[in-house]
Amino acid sequence: GRLVAIVGRPNVGKSTLFNRLTQTRTAIVDDMAGTTRDRQYGKVDWIGKEFSIVDTGGWVVNSEDIFESEINKQVQLAIEEADVILFVVDAMNGVTDLDDHVAEILRRSKKPVILVANKVDSNDWIYNVPEFYKLGLGDPFTVSASNGSGTGDLLDEIVKDLPEDDGEEERLESIPKFAIVGRPNAGKSSIINAFIGEDRNIVTDIAGTTRDSIYTRYNKFGFDFYLVDTAGIRKKTKVNEDIEYYSVIRSIRSIEASDVCILMIDATRGIEAQDVNIFSLIQRNKKGLVVCVNKWDLVADKSNESIRHFEQTIRQRFAPFTDFPIIFGSALTKQRIFKVLETAVNVYHNRNRIIPTSQLNTYMQEVIGAYPPPANKGKYIKIKYVTMLKESIIPTFVFFCNLPQWVKEPYRRYLENKIREKWDFTGTPVNIFMREK
Numbered sequence: 001g002r003l004v005a006i007v008g009r010p011n012v013g014k015s016t017l018f019n020r021l022t023q024t025r026t027a028i029v030d031d032m033a034g035t036t037r038d039r040q041y042g043k044v045d046w047i048g049k050e051f052s053i054v055d056t057g058g059w060v061v062n063s064e065d066i067f068e069s070e071i072n073k074q075v076q077l078a079i080e081e082a083d084v085i086l087f088v089v090d091a092m093n094g095v096t097d098l099d100d101h102v103a104e105i106l107r108r109s110k111k112p113v114i115l116v117a118n119k120v121d122s123n124d125w126i127y128n129v130p131e132f133y134k135l136g137l138g139d140p141f142t143v144s145a146s147n148g149s150g151t152g153d154l155l156d157e158i159v160k161d162l163p164e165d166d167g168e169e170e171r172l173e174s175i176p177k178f179a180i181v182g183r184p185n186a187g188k189s190s191i192i193n194a195f196i197g198e199d200r201n202i203v204t205d206i207a208g209t210t211r212d213s214i215y216t217r218y219n220k221f222g223f224d225f226y227l228v229d230t231a232g233i234r235k236k237t238k239v240n241e242d243i244e245y246y247s248v249i250r251s252i253r254s255i256e257a258s259d260v261c262i263l264m265i266d267a268t269r270g271i272e273a274q275d276v277n278i279f280s281l282i283q284r285n286k287k288g289l290v291v292c293v294n295k296w297d298l299v300a301d302k303s304n305e306s307i308r309h310f311e312q313t314i315r316q317r318f319a320p321f322t323d324f325p326i327i328f329g330s331a332l333t334k335q336r337i338f339k340v341l342e343t344a345v346n347v348y349h350n351r352n353r354i355i356p357t358s359q360l361n362t363y364m365q366e367v368i369g370a371y372p373p374p375a376n377k378g379k380y381i382k383i384k385y386v387t388m389l390k391e392s393i394i395p396t397f398v399f400f401c402n403l404p405q406w407v408k409e410p411y412r413r414y415l416e417n418k419i420r421e422k423w424d425f426t427g428t429p430v431n432i433f434m435r436e437k
């Protein structure tokens with residue numbers, strides 16, 4: 001996963017630029033708690049090169065009198081996490097003290113920085129641009145985030161600066177890759193330690209691993225797997241982790257690089273917005289999910305009632321995706337950590353499960369026969385045949401049908417639920433596609 005971060009003081013147009021680059025100009029749909037935050041994270045595909053982009057300023061209160069310390073954290077985070085940094089300044093306003101300050105931090109970092117002079121909507125503002133050379137970050141790219149001019153050249157430049165994909169992920173393909181994610185203090189480091197136990201060699205290995213090689217292979221409890229380990233977990237850095245969005249940004253790389261995410265929830269705190277934000281990152285990346293309710297040793301009421309209540313709350317907050325395992329355990333006492341690993345391996349297998357076509361059709365014919373797709377404007381919708389795509393990263397069902405565009409979401413959900421009833425796809429998202437025969 002290659003990551004581009006947008007930094008800059010408030011009101012220079014960071015989120016407009018973000019929208020422009022990701023083309024997510026539709027209104028933010030807030031049908032699910034926490035999804036509003038997704039406007040800060042998106043994927044870009046430019047001439048076949050893919051990267052993720054994050055607006056690190058997007059979570060900061062957008063007030064004019066933003067504190068220097070706040071900007072420092074934002075920039076520090078970008079330096080630690082991103083491959084390329086877009087530093088946005090405002091061509092209408094010229095250079096401010098805060099711009100100078102940010103430029104100084106960025107100059108000291110070793111990261112590729114692209115200076116973006118925004119709001120050049122017309123030639124009126126082009127005359128301000130030379131002023132930006134004094135920031136010492138090279139040629140400014142003039143763009144207008146609101147009308148899109150210059151953004152193509154900017155994307156070309158971003159792609160040029162991105163590190164080459166070394167194909168590491170492909171080489172590791174057949175062994176499960178797990179990411180441990182969750183908010184600060186949920187117990188991520190603790191569970192990693194619990195997994196690796198006394199194995200000092202591996203611990204040293206992790207500490208010595210270069211930043212780019214984020215996979216460490218383990219052979220524990222009879223399982224062979226990689227743990228995805230990014231700087232965010234390995235070392236506690238300068239960035240103040242109390243601020244919730246930082247840990248969300250920190251999760252991006254781990255999530256993207258994994259097959260299955262083990263989402264750590266702190267049992268003593270319950271589900272909060274931050275957990276939901278990390279969950280939605282996992283969903284958007286279509287990764288497998290195991291929820292580990294950690295610190296269960298500290299919970300007084302361990303009755304079935306309490307467990308059921310906990311499970312219900314989690315599934316409600318993560319709806320509509322509810323078919324995932326939840327394990328109650330303790331990284332500290334190591335209670336059920338084997339179960340967590342075993343479950344993650346199962347989810348990995350579910351993610352790669354292929355149902356033989358004949359078996360699939362026999363069952364789906366029954367399912368469709370029992371409740372056919374509702375007719376639309378007097379036309380009958382007929383699903384003839386279903387097959388699974390073999391080369392897909394998650395289970396993908398393709399239904400061949402006379403009027404694919406008329407098969408609506410509720411019916412697709414019905415098909416998905418029936419598939420999940422019959423076969424074990426626990427913890428993995430699935431795709432349901434309709435195609436014309």
Ligand code: GDP
Pocket residue numbers: 182183184185186187188189190191233294295296297298329330331332333
């Ligand atoms: P991280 O920030 O997610 O890596 O969290 P840490 O692994 O550093 O844990 C944060 C704190 O919670 C530490 O003081 C741990 O000792 C404690 N902790 C982690 N897991 C458990 C657990 O299962 N039970 C209890 N009682 N404490 C835990």
